Amino acid sequence: MDTPSANGILHSGELEIHLGEGLVLAGGRALTLSVREFQLLAALVRRSGGIVSRKELYRAVWGSELRAGDRSVDVYVSKLRGKLEAAMPDRRFIHTHPGFGYRFQGQPSRDFHTEAVGG
Amino acid sequence: MDTPSANGILHSGELEIHLGEGLVLAGGRALTLSVREFQLLAALVRRSGGIVSRKELYRAVWGSELRAGDRSVDVYVSKLRGKLEAAMPDRRFIHTHPGFGYRFQGQPSRDFHTEAVGG
DNA sequence: ACGTCTTGATCACGACTTGTTAACGCGAAC
DNA sequence: GTTCGCGTTAACAAGTCGTGATCAAGACGT
Numbered sequence: 001m002d003t004p005s006a007n008g009i010l011h012s013g014e015l016e017i018h019l020g021e022g023l024v025l026a027g028g029r030a031l032t033l034s035v036r037e038f039q040l041l042a043a044l045v046r047r048s049g050g051i052v053s054r055k056e057l058y059r060a061v062w063g064s065e066l067r068a069g070d071r072s073v074d075v076y077v078s079k080l081r082g083k084l085e086a087a088m089p090d091r092r093f094i095h096t097h098p099g100f101g102y103r104f105q106g107q108p109s110r111d112f113h114t115e116a117v118g119g
Numbered sequence: 120m121d122t123p124s125a126n127g128i129l130h131s132g133e134l135e136i137h138l139g140e141g142l143v144l145a146g147g148r149a150l151t152l153s154v155r156e157f158q159l160l161a162a163l164v165r166r167s168g169g170i171v172s173r174k175e176l177y178r179a180v181w182g183s184e185l186r187a188g189d190r191s192v193d194v195y196v197s198k199l200r201g202k203l204e205a206a207m208p209d210r211r212f213i214h215t216h217p218g219f220g221y222r223f224q225g226q227p228s229r230d231f232h233t234e235a236v237g238g
Numbered sequence: 239a240c241g242t243c244t245t246g247a248t249c250a251c252g253a254c255t256t257g258t259t260a261a262c263g264c265g266a267a268c
Numbered sequence: 269g270t271t272c273g274c275g276t277t278a279a280c281a282a283g284t285c286g287t288g289a290t291c292a293a294g295a296c297g298t
Contacts, residue, residue: 051140099154100141109148
């Protein structure tokens with residue numbers, strides 16, 4: 001599911017992230033992301049399947065230490081979700097793990113109690 | 120069945136506990152546990168197969184002494200059972216030993232006089 | 239059988255965390 | 269100068285957590 005590929009392209013499910021160019025293709029369509037949005041997505045996808053804490057995400061994207069009360073990560077996760085969802089409705093890529101952080105999942109998982117995957 | 124710390128990942132049967140991230144995979148799927156639920160599970164799995172008393176569990180998870188009448192451990196065992204059972208029905212991981220405490224068992228055991236797992 | 243203590247399960251409520259949107263200032267492009 | 273998008277902070281909404289209370293069910297000795 002997750003190809004860390006040599007050439008600088010991350011694949012995860014139907015997402016294709018061209019690291020060098022800042023380009024993201026979702027199911028073939030190009031997304032328009034700001035620099036921060038892009039970096040945040042890249043940071044999450046690099047650790048696809050794992051939970052990444054806000055501290056780590058902040059370090060990875062902003063390059064400094066997360067200060068108490070700073071909600072930037074949450075705001076950008078929200079924006080990112082909006083754009084991903086616009087491109088691919090009925091897919092949820094970024095999952096919240098309260099108290100721990102966020103987790104990116106490229107493949108939909110045969111989820112045990114929800115997942116109304118239409119037809 | 121039980122691999123103590125390869126790199127911060129506990130395996131027990133079909134459970135995979137990533138200690139650093141707070142991530143639990145049950146049969147490949149990610150569970151969403153609260154911090155306490157996660158720590159409780161980790162404390163039980165660390166002593167997989169052995170009985171862990173409420174006192175010990177409380178110390179391990181809450182970091183202080185269990186006070187008389189405090190039912191927190193029981194409540195969280197119940198929550199944990201619920202989530203584990205949702206992920207893997209017809210498996211029972213956490214066993215009660217009345218008067219002693221709780222015991223985690225990763226593998227289903229073909230036990231000689233108990234375990235009527237009605238099929 | 240009975241009574242008693244332990245454990246299972248659920249609820250309500252306050253505290254806290256996370257989601258989301260809007261306002262503001264800034265700098266770039268025109 | 270005006271317009272535009274971006275990034276930050278603030279504000280409010282929505283959701284989650286953890287605790288103690290409560291009642292049902294189970295274990296255990298007599």
